[in-house]
Amino acid sequence: MGLSGQAALVGAAQYRPEKYSTAPQMFHLEQVADLTVRALADAGLELAEVDGLIVPAPQFHEATMFVPAMAGEYLGVALNYAEVVDLGGASSVAMAWRAAAAIEMGMCNTVVCAIPQRMAPFAPDEDMSEFMRASRYGGHSTRYGAPEAELDLPYGHMAQNTGYALIAQRYAATYDYDPAALARIAVAQRFNACHNPEAIFHGQPITVEDVLASRMVAEPLRVLEIVMPVAGGGAMVITRADRTRSIRHRAVKIIGCGEHVQSKSPTYAQDMLATPIGPASRRAFEMSGFKPADMHMAQIYDCYTITVLLTLEDAGFCPKGEGMRFLREHDLTFKGNFPMNTHGGQLSFGQAGLAGGMSQVIEAMQQIQGRAGERQLARHDLAYVSGTGGVMSEQGALILQGA
Amino acid sequence: MTWNKPLPQPTPTSAPYWEGLKAHEVRIQQCDQGHWVFFPRIHCPVCASRELAWRKISGEGTLYTFTVARIPTMPEFTDEMPQILAVVKFDEGPHINTTIVGADPATLKVGQRVRPVFDDRPGTATLLRYTPVESAHPGVIDDAADAKVMPAAETVPAVAVRKIDIKNIDAVRALVSDSFSAWSPELAVTQELINEFAALSGDDYWIHTDPERSRKESPFGGTIAHGMLIQVLLGRLRIPQDYEITGFNNMVNYGSDRLRFPVPVPAGCRIHARSRVKSVEQVKSGVKLMMEINVHVVGQDDRPCAINDMIIMYM
Numbered sequence: 280m281g282l283s284g285q286a287a288l289v290g291a292a293q294y295r296p297e298k299y300s301t302a303p304q305m306f307h308l309e310q311v312a313d314l315t316v317r318a319l320a321d322a323g324l325e326l327a328e329v330d331g332l333i334v335p336a337p338q339f340h341e342a343t344m345f346v347p348a349m350a351g352e353y354l355g356v357a358l359n360y361a362e363v364v365d366l367g368g369a370s371s372v373a374m375a376w377r378a379a380a381a382i383e384m385g386m387c388n389t390v391v392c393a394i395p396q397r398m399a400p401f402a403p404d405e406d407m408s409e410f411m412r413a414s415r416y417g418g419h420s421t422r423y424g425a426p427e428a429e430l431d432l433p434y435g436h437m438a439q440n441t442g443y444a445l446i447a448q449r450y451a452a453t454y455d456y457d458p459a460a461l462a463r464i465a466v467a468q469r470f471n472a473c474h475n476p477e478a479i480f481h482g483q484p485i486t487v488e489d490v491l492a493s494r495m496v497a498e499p500l501r502v503l504e505i506v507m508p509v510a511g512g513g514a515m516v517i518t519r520a521d522r523t524r525s526i527r528h529r530a531v532k533i534i535g536c537g538e539h540v541q542s543k544s545p546t547y548a549q550d551m552l553a554t555p556i557g558p559a560s561r562r563a564f565e566m567s568g569f570k571p572a573d574m575h576m577a578q579i580y581d582c583y584t585i586t587v588l589l590t591l592e593d594a595g596f597c598p599k600g601e602g603m604r605f606l607r608e609h610d611l612t613f614k615g616n617f618p619m620n621t622h623g624g625q626l627s628f629g630q631a632g633l634a635g636g637m638s639q640v641i642e643a644m645q646q647i648q649g650r651a652g653e654r655q656l657a658r659h660d661l662a663y664v665s666g667t668g669g670v671m672s673e674q675g676a677l678i679l680q681g682a
Numbered sequence: 683m684t685w686n687k688p689l690p691q692p693t694p695t696s697a698p699y700w701e702g703l704k705a706h707e708v709r710i711q712q713c714d715q716g717h718w719v720f721f722p723r724i725h726c727p728v729c730a731s732r733e734l735a736w737r738k739i740s741g742e743g744t745l746y747t748f749t750v751a752r753i754p755t756m757p758e759f760t761d762e763m764p765q766i767l768a769v770v771k772f773d774e775g776p777h778i779n780t781t782i783v784g785a786d787p788a789t790l791k792v793g794q795r796v797r798p799v800f801d802d803r804p805g806t807a808t809l810l811r812y813t814p815v816e817s818a819h820p821g822v823i824d825d826a827a828d829a830k831v832m833p834a835a836e837t838v839p840a841v842a843v844r845k846i847d848i849k850n851i852d853a854v855r856a857l858v859s860d861s862f863s864a865w866s867p868e869l870a871v872t873q874e875l876i877n878e879f880a881a882l883s884g885d886d887y888w889i890h891t892d893p894e895r896s897r898k899e900s901p902f903g904g905t906i907a908h909g910m911l912i913q914v915l916l917g918r919l920r921i922p923q924d925y926e927i928t929g930f931n932n933m934v935n936y937g938s939d940r941l942r943f944p945v946p947v948p949a950g951c952r953i954h955a956r957s958r959v960k961s962v963e964q965v966k967s968g969v970k971l972m973m974e975i976n977v978h979v980v981g982q983d984d985r986p987c988a989i990n991d992m993i994i995m996y997m
Contacts, residue, residue, distance in 0.1 A: 407899055408898040408899045411898070411899050411900070411901060412898065414901075415756070415901065415903060421688070423691050423693070424693055426721045428688070428690075428691070429690045429691060429692070429693070429696060429721075430690065430721050430778075430779060431779050432688040432756075433687065433688050433689055433690050433804070433807070433809055434767070434779055434780055434781050434809065434811075435687070435751075435754075435755045435756060435759040435762065435765050435767065435781065436755070436767055436779045437755040437756050438755055440751070440753075440755070441749050441751050441755055441765075441767050444749035444751075444767075445747045445748065445749050445767065445768075445769055446747070447749075448747045448748060448749055448792065449746065449747035449792060451792075452747070452791070452792030452793065453792075494752070494984065495752045495984075496751070496752060496753050497749045497750070497751045497752065497753070497767075498749050498750040498752070498787075499749075500749075544779070546769045546777050546778070546779050547721070547776075547777060551746075551747065551769075
């Protein structure tokens, strides 16, 4: 059971991460169209070949209902497969496997997954209060009857920083916790970003000392261990592997996937340190027939350094509790013995909201295709990619292989 | 004090939990198979039983994990800085989100015993906070207890004072330092104070004076003080100094080289200030002494809400 590699990633486009204040404003429909057309050109496919579309429902500016129909109509395509995915930072990974599954089932031939994350313009007389409310509370529901509105917000339990800090503190009390080892993640990724002209922190190297001296946000997490939200967006094209002779670049087959959703708030997880990426990754590896040690690269969702650490452990790159040692013993840059987040990761490439995780899928695709420029890996046929939504709430994993 | 923070809105299912807290009891659900349930639900998430009963429990448990937030998670929590957010594991098993009171964050340990503290201050609901079992913190927080932690800036801490003659320019220059003085007493920036300043200054922009609209539309989640108000309040924040300048005929405020308001001050939080001598310059008419005065929201000691490089001219 599972995917058999009949579907492949063949092209992508993404906006360069930019500060919200200086990024262009575009309607989300316009962004979807723009990104789709560019991703298709990257792949060498025609718009008329698209018969599947996956978009995010939350934060879609022009509508909250019937979003795929509206976006498909705007694009000018008829769809045999139309879907929204609502898995936060795990959305890109989740979109990729859904597209592959739909293609393998014969539901459709070519799927575009698009996440617009530039701001949309406001109408001159638009009421800002709903927008302000949404941006203040982020992924937290403030609606009547939502457990978090009732039981978290009154105590100030809010947003991702403190949720991940609670997990990190629990980890520190249970296992070895070494801030300098964790800092190596941020430092290595910044090194990679300094070789990626698209990265928001291109040209700004940092050291372990810089990370350890940076501002404490929520103990034990410091500001250089936390992503900076940016404007951006991305789209990727997935098509039937046997149709890929006409495409411009090497096909990147989706040969394994897994997904696990455990809880909305880590508070209610039975064990805060047994994260959903464990079951998700085990399924993905098993489906692919490969093991963690077989991978040529890991593109790991990195909203925080602690997210990477827990993923390395729970996905099986090292035993539980030995993450710090793994970090100390490996060079995580694209030149090192464990190439990870070779584009700079979201920590240094930039986290464009729900599209943040797509930068990791796209980097894996481009590495496998041999198009990663200065940071191209010598061994680049197999990639592990992870996605994380919420506070270790919903996670997914992909195994990609060059055709 | 007005409660400007989000409040729980009990549902028909959860109401008994909140009624329990008002009565200073912790009541959670248990199903007929003996599983404890929290948060309140209509079924048991372990066995799916719909037969749930409310039981009184001690509320005691262990600290499952915690974090000390150095940046307010929401602006309206600035008055609680630093926030000690925690997850407590009830002895019965389920976890609950809370905050820790009456403890030095540096002494907290995952796994330590904690007991409930019923916080009656919001008025319409009682919140369940926690404190280490051995803490002397009262088991109930009410408005009277709140008044004790909101002092006004009246008393100045006593410090040994050196007298420095302004004509002894070397001694005055020796005051220049990178390190700051001790903190002033704390002062609460109330909505009433902000309203008075709005009336006096004529700046009654809604982000200062309209709590309801600010809650909905402002990025700060509530009203904030005018930057100029914070700067004016310096007069009431008596910063302890270990020196006194003597031997001058006249002392005037010459103005400021820099006046910045980097961090908003939400209504209801407390501020305090500290200063240092930044530079000393002998000029024709006397001595120009520049003080860097930093006002901070209490708990945000790493980031001032107002910076004033104020020049005092001694003649």
